Amino acid sequence: QKEVEQDPGPLSVPEGAIVSLNCTYSNSAFQYFMWYRQYSRKGPELLMYTYSSGNKEDGRFTAQVDKSSKYISLFIRDSQPSDSATYLCAMSGTLGAGSYQLTFGKGTKLSVIP
Amino acid sequence: GAGVSQSPSNKVTEKGKDVELRCDPISGHTALYWYRQSLGQGLEFLIYFQGNSAPDKSGLPSDRFSAERTGGSVSTLTIQRTQQEDSAVYLCASSLAEGGGNTIYFGEGSWLTVV
Numbered sequence: 025q026k027e028v029e030q031d032p033g034p035l036s037v038p039e040g041a042i043v044s045l046n047c048t049y050s051n052s053a054f055q056y057f058m059w060y061r062q063y064s065r066k067g068p069e070l071l072m073y074t075y076s077s078g079n080k081e082d083g084r085f086t087a088q089v090d091k092s093s094k095y096i097s098l099f100i101r102d103s104q105p106s107d108s109a110t111y112l113c114a115m116s117g118t119l120g121a122g123s124y125q126l127t128f129g130k131g132t133k134l135s136v137i138p
Numbered sequence: 139g140a141g142v143s144q145s146p147s148n149k150v151t152e153k154g155k156d157v158e159l160r161c162d163p164i165s166g167h168t169a170l171y172w173y174r175q176s177l178g179q180g181l182e183f184l185i186y187f188q189g190n191s192a193p194d195k196s197g198l199p200s201d202r203f204s205a206e207r208t209g210g211s212v213s214t215l216t217i218q219r220t221q222q223e224d225s226a227v228y229l230c231a232s233s234l235a236e237g238g239g240n241t242i243y244f245g246e247g248s249w250l251t252v253v
Contacts, residue, residue, distance in 0.1 A: 028180070030180075066246055067247050068181070112181070114181075124171070124188070124233075125183045125186065125194075126173075128181040130180040
């Protein structure tokens with residue numbers, strides 16, 4: 025079992041739809057959870073950052089972490105064509121050996137159709 | 139500069155040649171990372187530098203890969219005797235310090251094609 029599982033998609037939705045992106049993980053040491061957005065031929069851009077369990081909201085984006093289920097989600101409300109990109113989940117542990125290493129999912133490719 | 143800067147942005151090289159990829163991290167960031175992103179794969183950790191500490195090279199896939207960081211700033215990733223399977227995007231990132239709580243910022247990558 026890979027440490028982080030993410031459905032690669034592709035996921036295609038109409039403009040204005042609510043998008044749900046998810047990752048599951050197996051390493052209970054992960055404490056920090058991130059979502060990166062990567063446009064074609066660009067580097068990953070940090071979108072959301074969450075520590076431990078709970079929700080975090082930033083504009084149209086909401087990140088959720090459920091550590092008991094080892095499951096994280098990113099919701100995009102009122103999706104726009106400019107949201108079309110690959111979304112990567114990433115996670116890391118607390119201070120200590122290897123804590124700086126981010127473990128990534130493979131990314132979900134999202135297309136928002138006007 | 140404002141962000142992590144990488145060069146070259148694109149490189150096509152012949153199999154067996156050596157390549158050097160350069161990374162200039164965000165000013166003031168002491169931690170520097172190299173990741174590799176292959177087609178259809180997630181980002182793969184390669185190497186990590188933090189200040190004057192010995193780098194963590196545990197992610198380097200073979201001894202053909204090496205990296206150095208001079209003066210605690212600019213880093214160079216070198217791939218010797220390139221193979222076709224080395225074709226990938228090589229991403230450099232930096233953060234203020236080590237530890238899972240620090241935000242890691244990525245450059246736009248060096249797109250390497252080995253023919």
